[in-house]
Amino acid sequence: MILKIKTSADxxxxxxxxESAYYSRRDIMKAAAMGTAGLAAAxxxxxxxxxxxxxxxxxxxxxxxxxxxxxxxxxxNKLEEINxxxxxxxxxxxxxxxxxxxxxxxxxxxxxxVDGACNKPGKYDIEKMIDFTQLEERVVRHxxxxxxxxxxxxxxxxxxxxxxxxxPQAKAKYVEFHTLLRxxxxxxxxxxxLQWPYVEGLRMDEAMHPLAFMVVGLYGKVLPNQxxxxxxxxxxxxxxxxxxxxxxxxxxxxxxxxxxWAVQNGNEYGFWANVNPEVDHPRWSQARERRLPGFATSxxxxxxxxxxxxxxxxxxxxxxxxxxx
Amino acid sequence: xxxxxxxxxxxxxxxxxxxxYFKPVVFVGCAVPAVLLSIKVIASAxxxxxxxxxxxxxxxxGVDPLKTLLHESGEDGLGVLLACLAIxxxxxxxxxNGIQKVRRMVGVFAFFYAFVHVGIYLGLDQLCYSVATCxxxxxVNDVLKRKFIFMGMISFTIMAVLxxxxxxxxxxxLKKKWQTLHRLVYVAAIxxxxxxxxxxxxxxxxxxxxxxxxxxxxxxxxxxAIQKRRVVPARIRP
Ligand code: HEM
Numbered sequence: 096m097i098l099k100i101k102t103s104a105d106x107x108x109x110x111x112x113x114e115s116a117y118y119s120r121r122d123i124m125k126a127a128a129m130g131t132a133g134l135a136a137a138x139x140x141x142x143x144x145x146x147x148x149x150x151x152x153x154x155x156x157x158x159x160x161x162x163x164x165x166x167x168x169x170x171x172n173k174l175e176e177i178n179x180x181x182x183x184x185x186x187x188x189x190x191x192x193x194x195x196x197x198x199x200x201x202x203x204x205x206x207x208x209v210d211g212a213c214n215k216p217g218k219y220d221i222e223k224m225i226d227f228t229q230l231e232e233r234v235v236r237h238x239x240x241x242x243x244x245x246x247x248x249x250x251x252x253x254x255x256x257x258x259x260x261x262x263p264q265a266k267a268k269y270v271e272f273h274t275l276l277r278x279x280x281x282x283x284x285x286x287x288x289l290q291w292p293y294v295e296g297l298r299m300d301e302a303m304h305p306l307a308f309m310v311v312g313l314y315g316k317v318l319p320n321q322x323x324x325x326x327x328x329x330x331x332x333x334x335x336x337x338x339x340x341x342x343x344x345x346x347x348x349x350x351x352x353x354x355x356w357a358v359q360n361g362n363e364y365g366f367w368a369n370v371n372p373e374v375d376h377p378r379w380s381q382a383r384e385r386r387l388p389g390f391a392t393s394x395x396x397x398x399x400x401x402x403x404x405x406x407x408x409x410x411x412x413x414x415x416x417x418x419x420x
Numbered sequence: 421x422x423x424x425x426x427x428x429x430x431x432x433x434x435x436x437x438x439x440x441y442f443k444p445v446v447f448v449g450c451a452v453p454a455v456l457l458s459i460k461v462i463a464s465a466x467x468x469x470x471x472x473x474x475x476x477x478x479x480x481x482g483v484d485p486l487k488t489l490l491h492e493s494g495e496d497g498l499g500v501l502l503a504c505l506a507i508x509x510x511x512x513x514x515x516x517n518g519i520q521k522v523r524r525m526v527g528v529f530a531f532f533y534a535f536v537h538v539g540i541y542l543g544l545d546q547l548c549y550s551v552a553t554c555x556x557x558x559x560v561n562d563v564l565k566r567k568f569i570f571m572g573m574i575s576f577t578i579m580a581v582l583x584x585x586x587x588x589x590x591x592x593x594l595k596k597k598w599q600t601l602h603r604l605v606y607v608a609a610i611x612x613x614x615x616x617x618x619x620x621x622x623x624x625x626x627x628x629x630x631x632x633x634x635x636x637x638x639x640x641x642x643x644x645a646i647q648k649r650r651v652v653p654a655r656i657r658p
Contacts, residue, residue: 180483188623243484288623378566380558390485391544
């Protein structure tokens with residue numbers, strides 16, 4: 096099989112999706128034309144949750160030209176696709192569940208606990224952890240282990256910015272990201288569908304990589320709850336389950352974190368989980384994927400989800416098999 | 421009181437089963453999921469904006485159409501198969517011999533949904549909509565390496581054989597063997613449920629519900645079989 100690895104960091108600026116591309120969506124145009132009075136009405140044309148979205152806090156940020164996708168190859172997914180098809184078991188195991196139930200979640204105030212091998216342990220407000228004046232937008236591919244993928248315009252800051260504030264010690268080898276544990280608002284946590292809270296983790300150098308992103312927004316607005324508000328990580332070269340949502344704790348460790356899916360079923364969901372067409376999931380081949388909302392599993396999977404040129408060096412010399420699961 | 425209630429229910433069910441339109445109504449009932457699914461397919465391709473019920477941005481099949489198609493056809497197939505297996509227990513418990521006449525038709529419907537299900541897997545997941553794109557190697561790999569697909573395959577193969585031999589001609593040709601062969605329907609249902617269980621990532625409550633129904637029908641079947649065996653020697657006794 097031929098892997099076409101595009102140098103994703105070096106897309107010429109002529110190929111960058113124009114800033115206006117997604118703002119020209121019919122419903123938003125209409126909303127603008129009709130003025131605020133017509134905003135909610137027009138937004139309902141956009142589908143699920145759009146009225147809420149139209150009123151959401153503005154997080155418009157300049158697009159980082161280093162992290163963009165070629166719109167002819169990787170056109171953006173619509174907001175309605177990104178915010179209505181989610182794996183967020185805290186709100187139910189169905190992919191349509193989070194959009195229905197996540198509105199219960201209170202995301203303000205939001206504090207993050209920092210602990211483990213670092214010099215700045217403590218509890219911090221989200222405003223202390225994320226520099227909202229430094230927000231940038233990136234268009235990246237998102238690849239789920241279940242073989243579907245999307246292209247998403249996230250808004251956020253590199254995870255490195257957040258980690259630097261914690262001043263990790265030299266002995267810190269890994270960093271854990273814990274999702275909120277609040278069964279009163281997350282009914283899925285009352286079931287045993289997974290071990291709660293959801294824990295994900297990265298090796299320090301992975302987390303410090305420029306591609307590793309702390310997301311607070313989507314499509315220039317505050318992140319919808321079902322996508323992991325108010326802050327979630329996104330690791331574009333790994334399968335989606337590595338990208339924990341609604342983060343409340345960042346912990347630095349010397350040993351490899353026991354991540355939720357690896358505990359649940361280590362055979363199928365390992366710690367590394369780097370996207371690789373040649374390493375099958377036990378229940379399906381990863382050679383191809385479905386770019387939603389497409390019908391067919393017809394797209395060749397790219398090594399490291401197409402970011403090999405940027406991240407391959409992180410794994411030099413590591414055993415191939417260990418690496419991908 | 422309880423007894424008359426039961427007798428009245430038996431009477432009602434018998435009235436339904438002997439009703440002229442019983443079979444056509446069951447036919448339509450079995451076809452409803454196919455019609456609903458077809459509407460979704462059409463709505464995902466062509467959405468008149470004036471229909472408020474269909475989400476105009478996402479379409480009838482949702483964000484992941486293949487997943488929706490596989491999910492619905494799979495559940496319809498298993499659901500109709502279990503409905504088919506419910507017929508004999510209902511007949512025995514409520515003494516409605518009349519409903520037996522729809523059993524073959526319901527079984528063939530179950531195969532129809534399984535056929536659509538497997539067709540979607542082959543056509544859209546393994547790209548067999550054209551010979552050039554078809555992933556033959558990947559299909560062989562899937563069947564041999566993925567135990568959930570292997571189970572589905574067992575279930576589907578049995579259903580295919582039973583659907584083909586469901587005609588009166590085959591009943592005559594196979595004579596006594598026909599019934600033995602068609603007992604395999606239980607193997608098809610069990611492997612279908614296992615197929616469903618093995619697909620789940622963590623939550624298996626839905627397939628377990630199906631497994632519960634299947635167990636109930638099997639237990640009833642076995643109970644009546646044992647009773648029959650007890651009754652027979654009693655009759656032979658001088
Ligand atoms: C060669 C035979 C078969 C193949 C290759 C096959 C393949 C599949 C695939 C790929 C899925 C989707 C798994 C996923 O969500 O990732 C699936 C789901 C399913 N299949 Fe099959 N299948 C087969 C036969 C059958 C049969 C005969 C039945 C019913 C009696 C059945 C019932 C189901 C059900 C209930 C689901 C679950 C739907 C869901 O909740 O997503 N399958 N099958």
